[in-house]
Amino acid sequence: QKEVEQNSGPLSVPEGAIASLNCTYSDRGSQSFFWYRQYSGKSPELIMFIYSNGDKEDGRFTAQLNKASQYVSLLIRDSQPSDSATYLCAVKGTGNQFYFGTGTSLTVIP
């Protein structure tokens, strides 16, 4: 079992729709959770981070964390073609462990 799992996609949504990206993790002691966006050939860009159970909103982005179920998700409202990218989930586990998921490729169709 991988430490962090994401559906590799590709996930396709029409412009204006809500894109839902999911991530599960195996280390129950994980404390911090990060979402990065990576355009093809570019470096990862931090979108959001969340530490506590519940929702955290920033503009069109909402991160949701459920530690009991060991999943974290990212919702993108009013999806735009410019949101088309790979989204990496990253988890800070116990000790000095830090894991990236393999990423979900999102395509927003105009």
Add this chain to the structure above:
Amino acid sequence: DTEVTQTPKHLVMGMTNKKSLKCEQHMGHRAMYWYKQKAKKPPELMFVYSYEKLSINESVPSRFSPECPNSSLLNLHLHALQPEDSALYLCASSQERPFSNQPQHFGDGTRLSIL
């Protein structure tokens, strides 16, 4: 543009060459990281520096040699690389100690091609 600056953006080198990648941040971050990323794969950790001291080396071959001259600079010296070392090399930094609850901020990366 990011607050972590990497140079050069692109590098092509032969297997016998010696070159260096540079990374600079002025955010006062005390943890700095080198990652290697192949196409369609997540970043793979290579080295971690904490307060200018090497704290993690993920069994990286000795043809990669990191250096942290001061708290703002991180270098990666390259020598006798192999074609399979061609990848995007990413530098990142974070506040305080490595892998704290603070996020890592990435530079734009150096695209390295080994001929």
